Amino acid sequence: MRRLIATVFRKEMKDHLRDRRSVLSALAGPLIGPLVFAVMFTLMASWFREGKPLEVPVVGREHAPSLMAFLQRHGATLTEPPADYEALIQAGKLDVVLIIPPDYGKDFSSGHTASVQMVVDNSRNQARSTVRRLQNLLGGYSGMLASQRLWARGVSPELASPVRVDEVDLATPERMAANVLNMIPLFLVFAAFMGGMNVAIDAMAGERERGSLEPLLINPVQRGAVVVGKWLTTVVLACVAVGVCMAAFLVVVHRVPLQDLGVKARFDSVAVLGMIAAVVPLTFFASAGQMLVSTYARSFKEAQTYLQLLLLLPMMPGMVLALSPVQSQPWMFTIPVFSQQLLVGEVMRGQPVGVLPFLLGALGCAVAAALCLALTTRLLAEERIIFGRS
Template sequence: MRIVLRKELLDGVRDRRALFSALLYPLLGPLLSGLLFGFMADKQRDAAEVPVPIVGQERAPELVGWLEGHGVELVDAPEDPRAAVSEGEVPFVLSVPEGFGENLARGTPAQLELIVDGSRNDSRAAVGHIQRLLEYYGHDIASRRLLARGIDPEVVRPVVVAQVEVASEQELAASVFAFVPMFVLMATFIGGMQLAVDATAGERERGSLEPLLLNPVPRSAIVVGKWLAAVVFALGCVILTLLCCVFVLEYTPVRDLGLSLDLTALALVGVLLAAAPMALMASALQILVASFARSFKEAQTYISLLVFVPMVPALIGMMTGLERTIGALLIPGVGQQIVVERVFGGEAVGALDFVLPMLSAIAVAAACVWLTAWMFRRESVVFGR
């Protein structure tokens, strides 16, 4: 077992495809997500600094003064506002129609026109910012009108809803950064995938599996050695993914969104303990599935479908949430997702939360390894190229 493990690890380190899959995913996934959140933070921060092109400033001097008093920079609008917005020269144009001041003085609704292009995603943050400012301006005018008539503005607010947030900042941040648990659990399936394929279907295709099985050693020892080599690569991918996620959350502008996910060393250890049984199960499944394939490419096709095992619970957890029950914790993949989400959210996690998913994952892994060893005793599997 030790000899096979050492041999497969050495071959895996020399195999560029195995290293590429084990290193590219943990680097690419978190970094792309960090760039996305950083881009969103930059857009949100820059939205308040976008100059407001306005048509007809002279028709609304009070509005102009109110906007400038709130730190808004006003500029002259282009000659053709609609074409300028459509071509992306400006994100929007605020137009003050004729009669705006008269309607405002009479107390009748005064209309403003905000020329936007809803198909341009890069201008949505700036458009949303100016819309909120204009709404505040309208509320301010309404309050002053009521006060001028001796009416408390609170009269028009018969019901006030005060939202009481019971979730901690860590839990709120974890709900937004739900991609982190998904990346970690998917790493268990991606890290050792190439090595598992090459150690089974690849060797059978090259004809090196037959002389290996001629050695007077138990088939289980050979299978376990190959399986543990894939586990080592999977765990390495998980650790690297965790480190990249920590880097993204710590050194990218995601904190500008008002969110902070503090990952302590204890939390990282808890995530690793929850993901380790998943790596055992994932590598065992890949070894088993690849044993059915007659070529390397065929095995890759089969194994690529296994990525849905951690992806489906992760997507369900991101959209609707996963309820923590004994039955859910016993489902391989689902239990690990629940535990990792709770650890990232800073919630209390008991020993039972770790033990139940671990037992189910180890049981599946043991069954897959035993079945693979049994298949290696069949001539139709070993010689069926």
């Protein structure tokens, strides 16, 4: 049995390595996630970089000289706004404009609340850093004046703040990084499905469409050996895809200026091995499931359509974990796809996971893979599957 499986495996590997489409799919597909990650976080880092100059166009600077001096002392560069500043803000060419009304000085001198206006477009993510920095400066100026006015009247400013709340943040840098980088588990799981997809399609639906599956099954080879040999080929390319995706993320994480977002990602060798150990067992189930679906399909194109829909499967648990993080329970690690994303997330947070979750995750994937392989073997015993073509 082992010799038969090894023979089928060598034959399939040789055939698929000659197929440039399968090889490019296994290598290029997993790079989509790291590329998206690099572009998105590089842009976000440029938006939120605190070191860049704060330019504030101001209307009516002459009405609030002390406020203007405060802003300049704290690093703001004041400029004259263009006449059509509202249109420019909506077009994304300006982040914010500060308006000082003519009655600001009168209200300020009389001890009343003097109002200013910030013209912004809150639908633009790129402008949020500038708006937040200006808001912090204006809030600091307001707090300073409030304290001075209370002291001038012989009142301690502490009376206006009877309760002070000091936040004690217990989050480690790894946990904060895991919350920001929650797309990494999703794309690693996606790579496990993407890497061997074309191989699984060609190994079953492709050979069925070409009519080469019938002569193969006529040989004195057990159908189970044929299925396992083809499955192992798919698993190998899926594992290669996971490795390529992990390596690309390592390069990107060290190149993207995550520190500008306040993120300190630590991908040491232990964390990398933990993430790979969590995701590799998923390739067993992903490859077996893809082969089962491809066996039902009567053509390469039909199988491709079905498996592209199947690629939505790894996205659903990732969206659930991103929007509503859950407290992990032992039984959760037995669910394929969900357990892998949960495991990778906990490894990135630096949680002491232990060996049991990895074993449960591998066991769940192995059981699901064995079931899919058994169903595929049974299907190959049916004439409607072997001889039925589109």
